[in-house]
Amino acid sequence: xxxxxxxQQILNGLLDGVYYLLIALGxxxxxxxxxxxxxxxxxxxxIGAYLTLVISPYVGFGGSLVLSPVAVALFGILIERFxxxxxxxxxxxxxxxxxxxxxxxxxQALRMIFGAPxxxxxxxxxxxxxxxxxxxxxxxxxxxxxxxxxxCVLALWFLLHKTAFGRVVRAGVQNPDMVGAxxxxxxxxxxxxxxxxIGLAGLAGVLLAPIYSVHPAMxxxxxxxxxxxxVIGGLGSFWGVVVAALLVGLVKxxxxxxxxxxxxxxxxxxxxxxxxxxxxxxxxGERITRFE
Amino acid sequence: MSHHxxxxxxxxxxxxxxxxxxxxxxxxxxxxxxxxxxxxxxxxPRTGFLGPLGEYAVMAIDLAxxxxxxxxxxxxxxxxxxxxxxxxxxxxxxxxxxxxERDNVTCILGEISSAxxxxxxxxxxxxxxxxxxxxxxxxxxxxxxxxxxxxHVEAQNSMYVKSVGRSFLRDGLVNGKNWYSLTADYAFxxxxxxxxxxxxxxxxxxxxxxxxxxxxxxxxxxxxxxxxNAKPDLVVLNLAGxxxxxxxxxxxxxxxxFPVGGFGFDTALAWAAGKGNFVGTWPVVWHHLIDTAGSKAxxxxxxxxYGKPPENQAWGDYMALKIMAQSMxxxxxxxxxxxxxxxxxxxxxxxxKTREGYFRAQDHQLMQEMYAITALPADQIKNQWxxxxxxxxxPGPNESLEVIASTKDEATCNFGS
Numbered sequence: 001x002x003x004x005x006x007x008q009q010i011l012n013g014l015l016d017g018v019y020y021l022l023i024a025l026g027x028x029x030x031x032x033x034x035x036x037x038x039x040x041x042x043x044x045x046x047i048g049a050y051l052t053l054v055i056s057p058y059v060g061f062g063g064s065l066v067l068s069p070v071a072v073a074l075f076g077i078l079i080e081r082f083x084x085x086x087x088x089x090x091x092x093x094x095x096x097x098x099x100x101x102x103x104x105x106x107x108q109a110l111r112m113i114f115g116a117p118x119x120x121x122x123x124x125x126x127x128x129x130x131x132x133x134x135x136x137x138x139x140x141x142x143x144x145x146x147x148x149x150x151x152c153v154l155a156l157w158f159l160l161h162k163t164a165f166g167r168v169v170r171a172g173v174q175n176p177d178m179v180g181a182x183x184x185x186x187x188x189x190x191x192x193x194x195x196x197x198i199g200l201a202g203l204a205g206v207l208l209a210p211i212y213s214v215h216p217a218m219x220x221x222x223x224x225x226x227x228x229x230x231v232i233g234g235l236g237s238f239w240g241v242v243v244a245a246l247l248v249g250l251v252k253x254x255x256x257x258x259x260x261x262x263x264x265x266x267x268x269x270x271x272x273x274x275x276x277x278x279x280x281x282x283x284x285g286e287r288i289t290r291f292e
Numbered sequence: 293m294s295h296h297x298x299x300x301x302x303x304x305x306x307x308x309x310x311x312x313x314x315x316x317x318x319x320x321x322x323x324x325x326x327x328x329x330x331x332x333x334x335x336x337p338r339t340g341f342l343g344p345l346g347e348y349a350v351m352a353i354d355l356a357x358x359x360x361x362x363x364x365x366x367x368x369x370x371x372x373x374x375x376x377x378x379x380x381x382x383x384x385x386x387x388x389x390x391x392x393e394r395d396n397v398t399c400i401l402g403e404i405s406s407a408x409x410x411x412x413x414x415x416x417x418x419x420x421x422x423x424x425x426x427x428x429x430x431x432x433x434x435x436x437x438x439x440x441x442x443x444h445v446e447a448q449n450s451m452y453v454k455s456v457g458r459s460f461l462r463d464g465l466v467n468g469k470n471w472y473s474l475t476a477d478y479a480f481x482x483x484x485x486x487x488x489x490x491x492x493x494x495x496x497x498x499x500x501x502x503x504x505x506x507x508x509x510x511x512x513x514x515x516x517x518x519x520x521n522a523k524p525d526l527v528v529l530n531l532a533g534x535x536x537x538x539x540x541x542x543x544x545x546x547x548x549x550f551p552v553g554g555f556g557f558d559t560a561l562a563w564a565a566g567k568g569n570f571v572g573t574w575p576v577v578w579h580h581l582i583d584t585a586g587s588k589a590x591x592x593x594x595x596x597x598y599g600k601p602p603e604n605q606a607w608g609d610y611m612a613l614k615i616m617a618q619s620m621x622x623x624x625x626x627x628x629x630x631x632x633x634x635x636x637x638x639x640x641x642x643x644x645k646t647r648e649g650y651f652r653a654q655d656h657q658l659m660q661e662m663y664a665i666t667a668l669p670a671d672q673i674k675n676q677w678x679x680x681x682x683x684x685x686x687p688g689p690n691e692s693l694e695v696i697a698s699t700k701d702e703a704t705c706n707f708g709s
Contacts, residue, residue, distance in 0.1 A: 005521045012513050019511070116338070116347035117603075118537055120566030120676070123545060130547045137520065139545045142513070211545055212510055213537035213564055215344060221510055256514040262477050262504035 004135050006257060013253020014246050015142065017229075018149045021245035022204040023222060024229035025156060025238075026197030032173045032236045033186075033193050034088050039099040040079075041226065042219030043106035044198045048072050048205025049214050050110060053121050061124040065148070065206055072202025073195040080194035085187070103219065110216040118215035127210075145207050152200065157238055159196075169193060173236050174286075228268055232275045234285020243283060247271065329372035330365075330626055332357075332616065333397035334609070335384055335412060336427070338377040341507070341533040342404045345558055345605040349402060349426065350375060351598050352606035356613040359593070366620045371613075378408050385411035392419040398626040399423065401612040404605065406430035406480050413442040417708075422628045424616065426608035429556060430483040434655040435703030441628060443635060443656045445612045447577045449487045450698035453555045455662035455686040456575035457491050463573075465526045465551060466492060470500035472524035472550075474515060474539070476531045477504040480556075484530040488555050490702070500524040505531060512539050516546045527572075529554035533561070540565040540572075559603040559665070562680060567673045570680070573666045578607035578644070581682055582663070586644035601677050607644070615641050646685055652694065655705040659693035661685035 023045060030038050051068040052061070059067060083102070087095040129140040160166035172179050172186045179186055204222075212218060225248065233244030251271050255264040275283060334353050338346040357371045365371060374395055378384035384403070391397045392415065400416060403409045404427030416423035417439045425433065425444045434448050460466050471492055475481040481504070492498070500522045503515055519527055527543075527550050529536055536554065540561075543552065552572030559579050562570045580591045580601040590610065594602040602610070618641065619631050636653045643649040649660040664683040673679050687695050 002521070005517065008517050009514055012517055016511055016513060111343075117344040117560045118534055118564035120564050120569075122541070122566055122569055128545075137517075137546065139513075139542075139547075141545055211538075211541050213534040213541070215534060215564075217340065217343065221508060224508070253514045256503070256518070259503075261515070262506065265506040265508055 008136055009253050009257035010250065011136070012138075013250040013257075015146055015249065016253060017245040017247070017249025018146055019204065019208060020222075020226050020229045020248060021153060021242060022149055022200045022207075023226035024233070024241050024245055025153065026200040027226055028230045028233065028235065028241050029193050029197045030084075031230070033169060034084060034190055035092060036084055036087060036095040037092065037099065038197075039096065039223065040102035040106060041099075041198070041201050042221070042223030043103045044072050044076065044201040044219070045205040045208075045222055046110060046216065046219035047075070047106065048202030049121075049209040049212075049218060050114060050119075050205075051202070052206045052209045053114075053119055053214060056121075056124075061127070061210075065203075068206045069199045069203040072205070073199030076198025076202075077191055077195045079198070080191050084194060085190070088190070103223075107216050107219065114216070116216060118213045121209050121214055123210040139211075141210065148203075148207060152203065153242065156196070156200075160238060165189070165192070225268060228272050232272050232282055234279070234282020236286040237282070237284035240282055240284030329370045330367075330620070331372050331374060331395060331397045332613065333388070333391035333395070333400035334373055334375040334402045335378040335387055335391075335400055335408075336402040336609070337379065337404055337408070339379065341535075342427075344533070344560055344564075345404050345427065345603070346377070348560065348603050348606040349404070349609040352594065352602060352608075352610040353401065353613050355594055355597055356610045356617075360613065360617045366617050366626075367624060371617065378403060378405070378412070381405070381407045381411040384408035385415055388412045388415040388423075392416070392421055397421070398620075399616060399628060399631075401616065402426050402609060403428055406433055406483070407478075409433055409442075410437050413437070413439045416441045420628055422616070422631055424612040426612045427605055430480055431487060431698055431703045432479075432483055434657050434698065435705055438655050438705035438707060440707045441632060443651055443658070445608050445615070445658050447660065447662055448657055448698060448703075449484045449555065450702060451657075451662055451696045452557075452575040452577075453484070453487045453491050454696040456553060456555060456573060456664045457495070458686055459573050459664040459666070459683060460526065460553060461495060463551075465497075465553075467496040469497050469525035470522075471497055471526050471528050472501040472519050472522050473499060473528040474503050474505050474512075474531060476535065477506050480532060481505075481530050484555050487698075487702075488528065488530060505535065507535075509535065510538055512542045513546070516542060516548060519550065520546070520548055524550055526550065527552045530556065532556060533558075534564075536561045537564040541569045543571070544569040557665075558605060559680075560605070562665075562667070563603070563676065567676070567679055568670045570667045573664055576604050576663050576665055577660070578604045579663060579665055579680075579682060581678060581680075582645065584644055584646055586642055590644055611641075611643055615643075646689070647693065649693075652697065654700065655698075655703065657697060659697065661687070661693070662696060 027041050030036055048068050052064040056064040123141045127141045131138045131140050169189055229244045229248050233240035248268050251267050252264045255267045336346040336349045357373050361370050376387050399422040401424045403425055406428035409425045409428035413423050423442050425446055427446050429449045431449045475485045554574050557574035557576055591601055620626050623630055623634055635651045638650045640648040640650050645661045649658050652659050665680040667680050
């Protein structure tokens, strides 16, 4: 294989990882702060995609890019307020059951409303086409997708690491009781974090609707690799999740590039196994007392 | 007045008791009416990656039962359907067992997954009851794994490959040409790849590349870069379900222009990919634009009931029930063993195509015409459903229907004897 193709595959693999990132960051945030493994995260991704199909005839794809994630985030606030909030301090198995059930309800609801057959949705005309850099060809839409995703990730990093809001959230991850003792109620922070995390999943749904098949079970397809990313990255670490997402995309892309495509999915799990053996808390996982 | 009042109250009580008694007597009558109906089991995946097709199957079999019952039922008895989600091969087997042993169904129809077909067929064989496969394509089901009590309305992989293969041959895409194939990494894909490779090599083609695709893959960008680099004469997909839709959307996204085709297809996938994304030439067992009176009536009835045209999976389940009902009516029995004999003798059925179909005795495959559909250019598309044109029926009117089916050497069936 030519070096050029190999270089293309490496770059493509890295970009591929970015899609998981939007989902994995939300998952990681909600788990770190609330201790809830949100198996319904994929459902919000699917809802975001279906919302795009419904509203883009009226507001266009650009409008949907803004409105759908906001709508999904608002929905997330309701879920947090009435469901998640009851489970923060209870056995994780309960919240696991809750979100597992929620995922099934959401998938079945989509099936009842929109039917089981996949629905058609295409890249809007103004985002079609390819970018050529020398011999490297890439989809124009994916470069836009990458730009949107990267800006979201940077904005989230800024919010968590450079603002007063972020300091409280990070303190809450480490020691919620101490935050409470200082007179800060974590409840509004949790609601915001859930809204951001779930909104990001909705955004991923909007971004991927034009290039993936839109069907009720699409959430279930994406949730597993996203979990792998969270586990490899390590809990509580923002950059851990980012590096893990890129690594997962890279490993998958390389396996395909060298002709072992059949093992490309298995390779991700193998990577997770190796990382967990060497670093049980994940690549950059912090020591979080209440999860030890 | 008060006296009368009491009497009427007592009368009311008597009346109530009488009603209860009547209901008690009536209940067995109702039960008898139910057992009097002919129960038919329907198993098909309704969730998972084949769920979208399963939904069409369920809609169609409901329509068929409705039509049969409206037309007087079977031997004057109504058809009662028991429909369940087959989920996976293990669950399919358990549910088939329960349907035969507890619910006393006369036969089971349905399925899309070849793996589930096999487990249901094993149960059917043990119970000596018919199972009609309406969606499993694997040649192995008609070969090593064939069963005396299993029949196939769905075409086998060989029929798909040989019918669309004619289009590829006509377009000069085989002899001396390089193919790049993507194959689903499970039983169906492997079986299809084997048949496709035999066809390609037999006609002087060779692989420029050949990748196995994990069943949970959704992103094809890495493969698209490889395909672009390999510059094949034809990109061939041995994939199923949403993966075909994902591939087509991303193929258009990357602007690749190599001819595309595949050896297995469902029209629902073309509709999901949509105008502009759907390209290439594909084989189908049936499609909603077939110009026969039977197909037109079926499409009209289906569209009237569900508000959208049927896709090919709908045809399969619709036909299976119609074939069973017709056979039972003609033989005046629901006995599976007698029906097997009848079908093996080559009974002919109107299957909504130009020629009648019959089950081949050697492997119980329905011999029938196939079609190759080709995507219409975007500017010729008038609505979201009619996005392709169809070849004439394959094989042609002067050929035997068996020319596209597997030969005895390609798939050997001896019904376990």
